[in-house]
Amino acid sequence: MTRILTLTNHKGGVGKSTSATNIALGLTRVLRKMGAPNNRVLLVDTDSQGHATLVTTGRNDFGTEDSLYRVLMADRQQAPQVMADTIVQSHWDADLHVLPASPLLEGAERELMRVAGAPYRLAEPLSRIADHYAAVIIDTRPSFSLLTEMGLIAATDAIVPVEPRYLETVGLMSVIEKIADIRDGWRVPNLRISGVVVTKVDTRVRGHRYLLDQLKQHDILGRLFCGVIPANEAVSYAHSEHQSIFTYDPQASAGVAYLKLVGTLLHRVFKAGV
């Protein structure tokens, strides 16, 4: 079964899109290097801001006919084909495919609020085409909206990026509770929280070090802890060039950390030996 990883946190600016895009590319590259028979990865952008779409495709002009919007509004029977037709190749790697977002997704969300079974509108077609990919990565918007709910219902694994601050940790609790509510409420028994990634870490800051230690020592969160991404300006520069951190500066500390994170996820989620 293809693992579907959803990166979620209702707090904005914690590095969801950056992590989603770099994990997606990292998986493609590492699987290829491992000689995996299938190293195609699909990146699904459910955030109407479309940042993940912009950096991986170089475009932010997707509309009703060539974005996730079309998939969500499609007839149930036709949705898998529509999804397959809407997916584009990223300009980062031929094996990294993207289901692009559009600013119109907010409108779709309003329209779908009235539709029975709306929260499954991503999961349903994705379940039909997921086998084509080695992994699917879903980027979500910074809110607990219907689209975020869709991303989590479609997922097998939730990955929560979080900044090392007290209030962000408070937010982490509500994210974990929300995911549990979705798993139990919408009957997604396979959905589990598989990782907590601490982003924008500055080890010179005493509070960051303390919080990292506390998370690592925690009975449960310690086991979920899967990576530390240092604060690194190279990430911003890579974004502005519409490049991955691996391409922009393979030696950058954030790039090295993302590669390590990909290795951990392959081991933990995909049970692959790396």
Next chain:
Amino acid sequence: MPKRNGTQKLDALLGSITADLIGGEQQPIAEHGLRVENLLMEMVRPDPVQPRRVLPETLHHSFHDNRLTPTQSLRELVQRVQVAARQRGRPFTNVLELLPDADTEQGDAEAKLSPEEQLLRDLVHLAVTIRDDGQVNPLTVVDASQGVTRLYRIETGERRYWATWLLRDFIPNYTGNGTIPCIVIPAQRSSVFRQAKENTARSGLTAIAMARQAALLLLTVHGYEIPAYAVNNDFYRQALELDLRGHREHTDAILSAMGGIDKRRFHQYKMLLKLSDDALELADRHAIDEKKLRYVVPLDSDLHTEFVQQIVDLNLTSRQVEEICAAGIDTAEAHTDDTVSLPAAALKLARLTLTSQKSTPQDIARALMQQEGDAKIARVRLQGMQKLLADAEEVLTSSIGLPG
């Protein structure tokens, strides 16, 4: 290190994380046999072809066509009732005000509630019961899940469903978690016969709902596909072409599911589907008996709504309806040879003269009040009618040369 106070807060925070929240150990839900589950209210949907309708016709279709959420549907209902109640001099702002007050119950009983007011009052009452005593009786739902999409269609308990939404979104002190207890029936064990039995076993099924129920059973045994979306009356009217002949093996089951009625009664209910759409809706809203409606069926379909409205407004008995309708048919037949066609409203007014002695002035005054909701407007209407009748008498007088 951060301050001690901050450390304690963080410890408390991290201490609230439990393994249950993380998940991954759960087993998929067993898909065999009946089970009782607390289902998220959003995953449960009323059956769009259920003969027993809870919401008024237009709201029913808007909801099932995905143009309204459950909350929006109820808000629309509440607003409609607010308008109707205001016109009757009973304005309210909170739905709880609809519940009868023991001190003023006598007065309220005199003022008849509109069907929508009665519906909302019943739902509020049920909602408050659920709030205070819990949902004792689970809904019966059919597992209508497809692929990974989880969806449950209500077989019985639609009123409880709407009452629970009302409780969640419109009534204070809801303490639930957004779920509703349901007995889940696997899709392959879904049965229109069981649904029909549940419907007819309880009181309150209107004659029109019985007609729809009869149609649904007939269509099912004749192999028609029952859609999973809201249908209009023409879908049920297909049953007018069908009967129980050739389906002896199903006849007993159908009649039993209809509450143990005989074939003749079954036919009488089915024939109600010949009524026009507006007449069907009106008759359903006001729960008019089949015994009254059967006399309206043979009339021209253009007259159906007017006649049903008269039944509602004047609270006619089945005998009165029979007499009026018989006169209506006679008049219509008499006019078939007549080259002059008269307006339907004039014909209706003329027919009313045949039964005018059966109503007292008090009844007419009360009926006018009920129709208009305002004594002044009712009086103006009456004065207009008086003038019209006086003018008509003048025309009669002059045309046949009677002395004035």
